[in-house]
Each structure stands twice: as structure tokens, then as C-alpha cells.
């Protein structure tokens with residue numbers, strides 16, 4: 001098959017202008033097809049997708065809000081083979097729901113609640129719980145076109161109802177026993193799966209990001225101070241988070257979303273339900289009868305994803321994972337076990353070996369450009385003794401009595417060891433050419449960080465456009481506990497003053513709120529954006545850019561200030577080369593209201609899969625968002641305008657060159 005070019009030093013496409021159009025815009029010579037849109041069936045014989053809010057069988061169709069994704073090449077024996085570029089299993093997350101377009105009317109759910117219509121409400125709640133989760137879908141390329149293989153034995157949906165096994169130190173602990181899962185050895189569902197990861201042993205990792213927002217908190221008078229501190233630190237509190245209200249339906253599968261101690265004990269109520277979520281879910285696409293396994297060694301966080309460092313025979317397996325919330329931290333997991341090539345294709349059994357024992361670390365970014373990974377384990381004496389969590393004049397004492405408790409309250413442990421709060425850690429990626437790690441810090445505001453409290457790694461007083469930081473582990477060893485960092489790029493409006501537009505962005509590459517990051521196997525960097533109203537959305541829809549990333553340390557030390565603020569602060573930091581030097585340019589602009597997220601590429605670099613998430617978002621709440629977007633409607637050409645009054649749909653698209661050549665070169 002065709003070989004991809006390793007370590008290219010130039011890009012061969014014409015930059016796409018920024019713009020606001022209800023379609024996907026690509027460079028000349030490129031095409032994109034809609035491959036798998038919300039509601040698309042996994043099996044034949046399903047009723048056709050009506051997209052009018054009445055469809056109920058999302059456990060057999062694509063869910064909503066496509067996010068993180070990975071393509072797993074498959075050989076003719078049905079085994080994982082990353083070198084296969086024309087057949088494989090695409091695995092993707094359905095992060096959340098577009099309420100406006102999912103149900104019959106934007107007020108269907110509120111109406112059912114206020115009318116006390118439980119039968120109707122259950123239909124709505126089941127639709128929502130099945131619209132979440134993960135899709136595994138076999139796809140094939142024939143005559144140059146990719147399509148879904150209906151009825152493939154690999155096709156399946158994981159939803160909020162799917163049973164999964166708890167693994168690692170947290171499994172079976174008293175604090176994860178509930179009325180529905182009284183042994184603490186299992187749980188149901190995976191939710192708010194934002195970004196992802198994949199393993200060298202052929203499995204997929206789905207991260208749980210804003211899982212805490214699904215709980216309603218009732219009477220928790222019976223909760224210990226320690227577990228109350230956990231609830232507060234993770235934002236599970238009050239009725240303010242009465243978000244999806246699944247708990248209104250009778251039955252344990254639904255009532256578990258209301259946290260209460262009124263049953264009297266852990267196995268007669270749902271006081272512990274939130275302790276079962278916030279980890280990493282491992283899925284084996286090639287063994288569809290095996291239940292997913294929850295890897296608790298990664299700690300309980302708002303995990304954006306879990307990104308593998310390239311494996312080396314005889315060296316520990318390492319994953320990076322950011323906690324995506326304002327002023328949260330960057331983590332890594334270092335396996336106790338060294339990589340053994342014999343475990344390629346090992347599936348979940350290999351996952352048990354590499355992911356159930358190891359150490360969790362959290363990052364400290366020093367202002368002098370150095371950094372330290374602090375160990376979060378019961379062995380760390382910094383965690384011994386009693387600590388206190390304070391919020392709004394209330395305080396709760398807590399201790400770390402076991403390894404499982406350190407993992408289940410990883411945020412509190414990270415607080416204690418003095419981790420560096422960041423401007424929202426989103427995706428990370430590791431350069432396969434040189435081991436440099438890149439992390440998107442999507443943006444910041446002053447609601448959780450005073451403008452004056454900048455630091456070298458988060459140097460902007462008001463960071464409305466975000467930045468990308470990178471580091472090199474000491475000795476190039478991903479298990480190392482020290483590193484050196486610099487800032488690769490700053491997002492900005494190209495028209496901002498030069499002391500804010502630090503990377504010298506131009507009309508061809510201005511961007512804001514970096515989120516998805518991917519250095520492909522060739523060493524080409526892809527940046528996807530999730531920009532909002534404080535960014536550059538009045539100039540361009542969300543987008544994807546490409547760069548040749550260079551290396552850690554090839555820039556200089558500069559002073560960064562903040563534009564458009566009365567509250568100016570400045571700090572000296574370490575900044576990589578200007579955007580021009582890393583050849584940054586825009587490759588794609590998405591339809592109206594969407595976010596660009598999820599990215600994977602075939603080994604031959606001829607097919608790229610990305611997700612168009614929530615086109616139409618931002619529409620008025622009494623419409624179906626069609627005033628903002630109808631993309632892609634019934635069209636399978638992603639670059640065409642949608643036609644007709646259909647509701648917009650999240651979708652996976654596949655990008656390719658009309659001449660069959662390598663993408664971006």
C-alpha cells in the first residue's frame with residue numbers, strides 16, 4: 001500500500017480563508033464526505049431516521065455530539081492492524097446532546113416534567129441516555145469511497161445503560177458500593193465522553209469530562225466530612241446542577257442520578273454513585289462481547305482524554321491526561337509495567353496488565369521554564385495527615401487513607417502537592433518524531449483567576465484566546481519526573497496588538513480556543529478549535545489548522561501582556577518560534593455553530609476522519625437552530641450547503657484529496 005512521508009518539512013495546500021458559511025470549507029483539491037451522522041443506523045432493518053425529534057432507538061444508531069475518535073485498522077483476519085488503510089473500526093464518543101434538536105420540540109422535556117407526564121418523560125430520558133456514550137462502527141473504503149458496514153459484528157453502541165467493570169485500586173472499595181451495584185465491582189454507562197485515547201494493544205479510551213453535572217444532590221446529611229469534601233471539590237452540589245433530571249424516572253437506573261443518604265447505607269441508596277465516574281473507560285473494538293473496563297488508576301478528574309506516549313520496548317507505558325476545567329491541572333499515568341511488543345493485539349487483557357498498576361503524577365510548571373511531576377500516591381508523605389477543603393465559609397476535613405482514596409479524590413491530592421492551575425487543559429499529543437508533548441490550554445477568564453495572578457505557563461491576565469504549551473521530558477524519557485517547557489503558540493485575533501498577538505498570527509492562521517491536537521504519524525501537527533463568543537467567532541467559524549511543529553526550545557524568552565484589559569499584567573515567559581516559522585495555516589473551516597473535534601488518520605495519510613460537533617449551536621431556544629445551521633441536512637457532500645428544513649446533525653466526515661495523494665503535503 002501507499003507509504004506516508006515521514007517528517008515532512010513543508011505543507012502543500014493553499015490556506016483556507018476564515019469565514020462564516022454553513023458548510024465545510026477545504027483547500028482546493030480536497031473533498032469531504034459525511035460518513036456517520038447523528039441518527040445513522042448501525043444495523044439494517046431499523047426505521048429510517050426521521051430527524052424530527054421522534055426517533056427513539058439511539059442504542060442502534062449514531063448518538064449525538066460526536067467528539068473524540070480513533071480509527072483502528074483491521075486486517076482480513078479481523079485483527080487490529082494499524083497499517084491497514086482501507087478497512088477498520090471507527091470508535092467515537094457522543095459527548096452530550098443538542099436539546100433543541102433531539103426531541104420533538106425544544107420544550108418537550110420541560111413540558112413533560114411540568115405536566116407530570118412520566119410516560120412521556122421516560123421516553124425522553126431513555127432517548128437522552130441512549131444518545132450518549134460511544135459508537136463502534138466498521139467502515140470500509142471501496143472504489144475510493146468510505147462507508148459504514150451495516151450489521152457488522154463489530155458495530156455496537158455503549159450508552160448510559162451499558163454495564164462496565166470497575167478495575168484498579170478503586171474497584172470494590174466501600175465508597176463505590178451502591179444500591180444498583182452493591183459489590184462496587186461494576187457500574188453502568190459512560191457519560192460526557194469528550195476526547196479519547198487509544199492503546200498500542202488495540203483498544204479505545206473514552207474520557208469522562210463533565211460527568212459531575214449529571215447529578216442532583218438531595219439530602220446528604222449522612223455523608224462523612226471526607227466524602228462531602230470530595231463532592232464539593234468536584235462540583236457535585238445543591239440543586240444548581242439539576243441538569244438532565246434523569247433521576248425523576250422511577251427505578252435504580254435513573255434514581256442513581258440523585259445523590260442522597262436517605263436510604264441509610266451505601267447499598268440502599270445512591271450516596272456513592274458519583275464515585276463510580278470520572279475515570280477512563282477502556283473499550284475493545286475487536287472483541288465486542290467483552291464489557292468495557294474502567295481504569296481507575298488514571299484518577300477521578302474531568303478527563304479531557306488520555307494520550308499515549310509512543311511506546312518503547314522495555315520502557316514503561318505512559319499516558320497524559322488533562323483535567324478540563326478552569327484552573328485545573330495536568331496529569332500523567334506511568335504504568336508499573338514495561339512495554340512488550342508481544343502485547344500488540346492484547347486487548348483488554350493487556351489493558352489489565354498496563355493500566356491497573358502504576359503511578360499517577362500531576363504537573364508543576366515553574367516560572368523558570370522547568371517542571372516537576374509530583375507523585376499522587378499513598379506513599380507520598382505530603383498527603384499524610386488531615387487536610388481541610390474550604391468553600392464559601394464552610395470547611396470539611398479529609399485524609400487520604402488508601403491508594404484508592406488518593407485516586408478517587410485526585411484533585412484534592414493535586415491541591416495538596418501544589419500542582420500548577422492551568423487555563424483549562426484540553427487535548428494533548430506527543431510528537432512521534434521527538435517525544436515533545438503538546439497541550440492545548442483552551443482559554444481563561446477572570447472568574448476563577450484574578451487578572452493579576454499570572455504565571456509563566458499561564459502568562460496572560462485575560463486569556464480569551466488560549467495557548468498551546470509543550471514540554472520535553474528529561475532525557476526524552478516519558479517516565480521522568482522533571483521536564484522543560486515553552487509555549488508553542490498563542491491564540492489571537494490577527495488584528496490584536498503585537499504584545500498580545502505574540503505568535504504573529506495573520507489572516508491565514510488566526511485562531512482562538514485551541515482544543516483538539518494531533519501530531520500525525522508523519523510529524524504534522526493538527527489544531528482544532530472550540531471558540532466561543534469572546535474569541536474570533538465574528539470572523540470565522542471553528543476551524544482546523546496545520547503546522548510543522550519544530551522542537552521544544554527553538555524560540556526565545558519574551559514578555560507577554562494582555563490586550564483589551566484595564567487590568568494589565570505582564571510576565572516573562574518562554575515562547576516558541578512565530579507562527580510563520582512553524583508554517584501554521586488554516587486547512588478547514590466548519591459549518592455555522594459547530595465545534596471541530598475528534599481526529600484520526602489512516603496509516604497511508606490518505607484519509608482523515610474528523611467530527612463536526614453540534615452545528616447550529618447558538619440558535620435561539622425556541623427554534624430547531626435551523627436559523628443558524630441545517631448542515632448537513634440530507635447531503636453526503638460535507639462541503640455542500642445543507643438543503644431543506646432538516647435539523648442540523650453532528651457528524652463524522654472523511655477528508656481526502658481528489659487526486660488520492662497524502663493529506664496536507
Ligand code: FEO
Nearest residue numbers: 194209304324426
Ligand atoms: Fe468537551 Fe474539554 O472539551
Ligand code: CA
Nearest residue numbers: 194195426515
Ligand atoms: Ca474538547
Ligand code: CA
Nearest residue numbers: 426442515530
Ligand atoms: Ca472545549
Ligand code: CA
Nearest residue numbers: 095530595613
Ligand atoms: Ca464540545
